[in-house]
Amino acid sequence: MMELLPQALTDGILLGGIYITIAIAFSLTYGVMHVIDFAVGEWIMFGAFTGYYLNKWTGLDPFIFLPVIFVIYFAVGYLVQPVIHRVLSGTKGNPFLMGLVFTFGLAIMFRGLALTAFGFYSNSIPSAFSEGSFNLDSIGLTVTIPTVRLMGLAYAVAITLILHYLLKKTNFGLGVRALAQHKDAAGLMGVNAKRTGSYVYGIYVGISAMTGVLLGCILSIGAQMGNEYTIFAFFVVVLAGMGYLAGVPWAALLLGLVQSIFMIYFNPSHTLLAVFVILYIILLISPRGLFGKGV
């Protein structure tokens, strides 16, 4: 069994790399809106299916569609966010609770729509990269790296760098960080919470949808995949510490490792249980994340 370990670790790191993208975007949205989006897994699922059908109709490689999917879902997110903003700035009831309930309702509705439209079957998206793989036998390791997973990691690194640049080097990013720190003070300094929120939500939905396509190429897609990824996104954000972006990559890699180790050594259907047990222990011992730097 031990000879499989390098393979498990490699798979885990490559998969975890992809989770970084979802978790950073998810974390950003939480920072700006102060509400957890329960529909994160459903956005991933919608993106995956859009990629699947675009590939089916045009026959082109799904990797080519990534920008198209980003643009479509950016627009969707940009249009949906004002509704969430309206719920959050309501004067009746408890807006914070209502925001949570609202995204929960969206998630249920999206799942129902997807099950109606796509059925219960699971599929995978064919890509030119799914065939090839690199063998590391030459340097003495029995590890195979599928090209598609490597491309996934390259995508994850690119997205992370772009987001890093956006957040740290642009005025927009400054506004986002200010909003995350203190909403009212940011508003007084001239940050338009509404518009910035829409952009951030759009970016987040766009990235989630693109990542969904990659996950569809690497693993599989199905109308019920959303649940699992919502839990994964939450796992990464809690492990990193809510709102502590620097912790996200480590937490995402850990998630990838847990998942691949369970796939190889144990029953894959126990992954969710393992994820939950780790989550429980972290929340019990260090509720502010692995690094203790969350909010």
Added chain:
Amino acid sequence: MKTSRGAAILAIITAALLILPLVVHDTFVLRVLTEGIMWIGLAIAFDVIAGYTGYLNFGHGAFFGIGAYTIGILMMQAHLPFWVALPLGGLAAALTALIAGIPTLRLKGAYFAIATWALSRAIQQLALNVEFTGGPDGMRLEAFLNPLFFYYLMLITVGVIFLILWYLLERAPFGLKLKAIREDEEGAKALGLNPTMLKMQSFILSAIPTGILGGIYAYWITFIDPSSTLGDLVSDQAVVMVVFGGMGTLFGPALGAILIFAFKTIFWAYLSDFQLLYLIILGALIAISVIFIPNGLWGTLVKRKAVARPQQKPEPASEPAALSAVAVPEEGN
């Protein structure tokens, strides 16, 4: 609504429900009523933690399933009588609430909401994968086919649950303490309350009735499997009933439960080929209620005056209330 008039209406409804089986002998009607009454119980139990305390438990169905499975396992494998197993079902749900609550109830509501939801998914996975629950095949209980018995058992159980919760939440100081936590946790702390302890008590108070109802359901339906008792539909329906009916009251969730359950029964009877449409409608109903009637039907129609209150701050770190301070109405309750 004046208390005396409200009490009179409730007494009439209770009396009508008590004598109804003597008039109506149709088993289908009894069956529908029994399940409807069960949903009223589930919805008001969910509202204890969600509406009164302000902590959303999106995995409410887990307690229901745990209650059902506890009774199933104790009756079929340990051969305990139903009356011994039933309280143990409530106890199992309470223990689950305790274990799940310790790490999550210290934290903000968002953690709690998603952690309870993840817990319910994890418990479903567990039930699918271990031996003693029968896995995906589910579990068959000894059949005790007496619709009248279950009708009265459900009615009396839900009635007792309602009375206990009504006393604790609307008459005893406990309800006020929970509302204080919902409105301003820091403020409640400053008044000498222990929010973590109170939240735990309300979580357990919400879990016990749910577990017991799950137990009765298992014995009544005689067959349980992970998707019917631990699936997300139970939690989703509880959320929709409470949000649509009106959070933070006892009558709101009851009203929501009656309407949603009636809708579900009609939908299932005529459109059983479109079960997925039901899921879409549930989700849409949650979203629409949140946007248009954030106080729910009960809060909007019946308690219109009583619910005007200042805007809440979502987080200690950010206070949107300050931005719209001009628009905030005077303190009212």
